[in-house]
């Protein structure tokens with residue numbers, strides 16, 4: 001009888017012990033997922049819904065990327081303006097483009113995940129990051145040394161290891177490389193010929209082209225058998241491309 005009691009007590013103790021153990025291990029194995037939703041996540045979603053979907057941005061891949069890339073992390077100050085519908089100063093007289101223009105240029109470039117893309121005008125690095133989410137490699141050139149260094153740091157900190165930043169005059173492109181798409185994020189009165197040379201057959205190039213009166217037209221060219229198929233998209237306002245382009 002005594003032994004029977006002992007066995008029961010032992011059994012109950014073991015059971016309690018087991019219950020505690022499984023409780024604990026279930027806590028360890030399945031941590032409650034706390035989604036990191038901050039105020040910026042909400043603002044980003046609003047930006048996509050009110051500034052992009054309501055206009056002519058319909059490429060779901062582009063919309064998703066715009067909803068994910070933390071634009072405020074590319075800005076040195078004025079973070080509260082990161083998701084507003086206008087360009088924002090980033091220092092050195094330069095700006096981070098309006099979200100809609102970033103989305104529009106990205107959509108028009110029509111890239112895929114095998115593409116190698118060149119950007120002229122790194123600025124904050126934000127446009128490069130947006131592209132980096134959609135393509136294989138992004139090469140980006142910035143003429144202002146401090147901006148090139150800052151953008152490079154931002155991109156590294158956010159884990160973008162497929163973006164290569166260079167401090168140089170983008171007029172000459174990235175010698176020795178060929179690109180599926182080229183994006184120029186500063187206004188020029190002509191397309192630098194080295195960029196056309198570095199564009200692959202069938203490749204797309206997008207640039208804000210400035211007329212002598214100063215009016216700028218976002219222009220998409222496609223290289224087809226050494227001719228350039230040209231399409232005008234819309235009027236825009238970009239900071240000017242500096243350096244060699246202004247001497248020609």
Ligand code: SAH
Nearest residue numbers: 121122123124126127142143170185241242
């Ligand atoms: N794409 C940037 C914004 C572009 S602002 C972003 O996402 O933040 C335009 C940038 O072009 C500026 O930083 C300016 O310094 C740079 N720029 C102007 N002329 C250039 C040139 N010849 N070569 C490379 N960068 C140039």
